[in-house]
Amino acid sequence: MTQAAAWAEELVAxxxxxxxxxxxxxxxxxxxxxxxxxxxxxxxxxxxSFMRWQLRRGVLRPGSGSPWWRAVxxxxxxxxxxxxxxxxxxxxxxxxxxxxxxxxxAREPTARAWYRAHNGSVVAAYLEHxxxxxxxxxxxxxxxxxxxxxxxxxxxxxxxxxxxxxxxxVLAPFLGDPRLGMTGIFLQLSxxxxxxxxxxxxxxxxxxxxxxxxxxxxxxxxxxxxxxxxEWSAGELSAPGLLDCVRDGALTYAWRYEDRHVWDPPRSxxxxxxxxxxxxx
Numbered sequence: 001m002t003q004a005a006a007w008a009e010e011l012v013a014x015x016x017x018x019x020x021x022x023x024x025x026x027x028x029x030x031x032x033x034x035x036x037x038x039x040x041x042x043x044x045x046x047x048x049s050f051m052r053w054q055l056r057r058g059v060l061r062p063g064s065g066s067p068w069w070r071a072v073x074x075x076x077x078x079x080x081x082x083x084x085x086x087x088x089x090x091x092x093x094x095x096x097x098x099x100x101x102x103x104x105x106a107r108e109p110t111a112r113a114w115y116r117a118h119n120g121s122v123v124a125a126y127l128e129h130x131x132x133x134x135x136x137x138x139x140x141x142x143x144x145x146x147x148x149x150x151x152x153x154x155x156x157x158x159x160x161x162x163x164x165x166x167x168x169x170v171l172a173p174f175l176g177d178p179r180l181g182m183t184g185i186f187l188q189l190s191x192x193x194x195x196x197x198x199x200x201x202x203x204x205x206x207x208x209x210x211x212x213x214x215x216x217x218x219x220x221x222x223x224x225x226x227x228x229x230x231e232w233s234a235g236e237l238s239a240p241g242l243l244d245c246v247r248d249g250a251l252t253y254a255w256r257y258e259d260r261h262v263w264d265p266p267r268s269x270x271x272x273x274x275x276x277x278x279x280x281x
Contacts, residue, residue, distance in 0.1 A: 002092025005099070008081035012074055019060040022073060023051050029080040032106070033088025039109045046178035047118065050187060056195040066140070066197060068132035075125035076118065083117075097238060098124050111177050115155035118178075120237045122151060126253065127241045133254035139199040139206055142262060143189065145251040146218070150187055152233045153222050154178075160232060164225065166278045188214065203262060219265040220274035226251070226263075228280065 001009070015021030030044035031037050051073070054060050059069035075098075082095060083102030094100035101120040105113040126133070126148060133144055153164060157176025161169035164176075175182050192210045193199065199206070222229065230246040233239070245253040250260035265271055 002090075002095055004082050004085035004090040004092050005095035007085045007090055008078050011081050012078045015077075016070075016074070017062040019055050019065075022060060022077060023048070023055060025077055026051055026080065029077075029084050033084050037109075040106070042179035043105075043109060043111075043114045045181075046183050046187070049184060053189070057193070058195075058197045064197075066136065068129055068136055068144075071129045071132055072122065072125040075128070076121040079117070079121045096124070111158045111173065111179070112155075114178055115158055115176075116237065119151055119155050119233070120239070122148070123233070123237055123239045123242055126245070127239070130254060136254065137198055139201065139203050140197075141254045142203045143193065143199075143206075145245075145253050145255055147187075147189065148245065148253060149222055149226065149229065149251060150218075152229055153225075154183055154187065155236070156225075156229060156232060159236060163228070163232065163281050165221075166281050168278065207262075207266075215266060215268070216270060216274060219268075220271050221278060223249070223263060223265060224275060224280045 011025060015025050026047060027044060030040050030047075032040060054069060054073065058064065059066040060073060062070075079096065079099045079102050082099040083106050086092070086094060086099075086103050087106040094103055098117070098120040101113075101117040105117040126144075133141060136144070154176045156164040157172040161172030165172040174180065177183065192206050192214070227246060227249040230242055234242040245251065247257050247260075250257060250263050252260075
């Protein structure tokens, strides 16, 4: 293990059973190795918002939390900490492709570089810990798929605006920029899921609670592009294993293809309109 990777491992191990400590460590990463990184700090907004939601749900708690959520969060933290160490001068090459993506972001903090780093770590952790995902209950597994397709889509808004938003592509980078509050529209699940873990109701119950706009985003903008979105993301992130998480436009991460009916669009007079206005390119 390289010096930078070992340093990152020690930092993460120190907060493994401290959810608030995990949040503090993540926030420190965006300050850079010397505590002054003004170009990086604005990107902390999206990461902090989503991690605070995880803390409220209790998924990062030792014992009563989720082994899957803890493992995925840990991968993001470790990759980020290693990049901070490398950019600060600790020795060794990146220990993984994803740590290298974070180092690229540290050197040139753009929206696309942030998504490649963040989503690269997320996808790597999803693929590595699929066995832990299989152990989650049905509603949790459903929303693991929802979260993944949404973070991939916000990345595409920034990096592939023509594909992701068609005729309105000029708006796509603004809508997907992680430094701006608009990103929360695509990633927000707090209006659907209670601040509890594990989830206790069945999937239809949570779908009925979903905010109308979010359903239009999911079924009007993302679902028609689903297969191509995962194919594009697999290339963008150099993660071919991502293609095992989708089949014929249905999401299959820890989810049976035979149960793909959950991805069928609801009845809505607005969905056909959105499909006409924003057809998949």
